[in-house]
Amino acid sequence: METFTSPVIRIDSPVWTSIAPVPQPIAENLIEKTTDKRVICTLNDKLKKHCALMPRGDGSYYILINKQELKQLGISLNEEIHISLAPDHSDYGMPLDDEFRAVLDSDPEGEKYFEALTPGKKRTLLYMVHKIKDGQKKILKSIIIVDHLKMTGGKIDYKLLQQQFKERKS
Known part of the structure; x- marks a missing residue:
C-alpha cells in the first residue's frame, strides 16, 4: 500500500470536479503491479473506492474525486487530502454485489x-x-x-x- 498527501485541484469537466495528483514514483510502482491501472483508494482513512490512475498526458497521474466524495469528506478545493492506494486485483475493478x-x-x-x-x-x-x-x-x-x-x-x-x-x- 502506498500513502501520500496531495492537494485537491479543480478540473474543467462536466462530470468530475477535482483531481488529486499522484506522485510519479508511487504511480509507477502501482502501475507495475496492475494490468489496467486500477487501484483501491482510501481518502482520509474514511472513504474507500475502486478507481483508476488517470494519465495527465505529461507522464504524471491523478485520481478523480467528485463533488459527493468531497462533501462526504468535508474537503474543499485546494485542501490537502491523505490518500492510500493499493493495487486492485478484483475481477472487475469494482465490487460485484x-x-x-x-x-x-x-x-x-x-x-x-x-x-x-x-x-x-x-x-x-x-x-x-x-x-x-x-x-x-x-x-x-x-x-x-x-x-x-x-x-x-x-x-x-x-x-x-x-x-x-x-x-x-x-
Missing part, C-alpha cells in the same frame, strides 16, 4: 453477454447497482440490466436502459 452475482448465476445467457462486455462497460453496470443501498432495488436493477443485455444482443443502449429503469420502477 451479491445481488448482481445472484442474477447472473440464475441467467447463464445474461451472464454470457455481461462477461463479453469491455471492462469499462462492466464497471459502469456494476456501479449502477452498487450505488443503491436497498437490496430489493439492487436485485430489480440487476434483472433489468441482464434483460437489457439479452434484448440487445449484448450491446448497451444507455438511453433505452434508463427508460427501462423508469418503466420498471416500483
Whole structure:
C-alpha cells in the first residue's frame, strides 16, 4: 500500500470536479503491479473506492474525486487530502454485489453477454447497482440490466436502459 498527501485541484469537466495528483514514483510502482491501472483508494482513512490512475498526458497521474466524495469528506478545493492506494486485483475493478452475482448465476445467457462486455462497460453496470443501498432495488436493477443485455444482443443502449429503469420502477 502506498500513502501520500496531495492537494485537491479543480478540473474543467462536466462530470468530475477535482483531481488529486499522484506522485510519479508511487504511480509507477502501482502501475507495475496492475494490468489496467486500477487501484483501491482510501481518502482520509474514511472513504474507500475502486478507481483508476488517470494519465495527465505529461507522464504524471491523478485520481478523480467528485463533488459527493468531497462533501462526504468535508474537503474543499485546494485542501490537502491523505490518500492510500493499493493495487486492485478484483475481477472487475469494482465490487460485484451479491445481488448482481445472484442474477447472473440464475441467467447463464445474461451472464454470457455481461462477461463479453469491455471492462469499462462492466464497471459502469456494476456501479449502477452498487450505488443503491436497498437490496430489493439492487436485485430489480440487476434483472433489468441482464434483460437489457439479452434484448440487445449484448450491446448497451444507455438511453433505452434508463427508460427501462423508469418503466420498471416500483
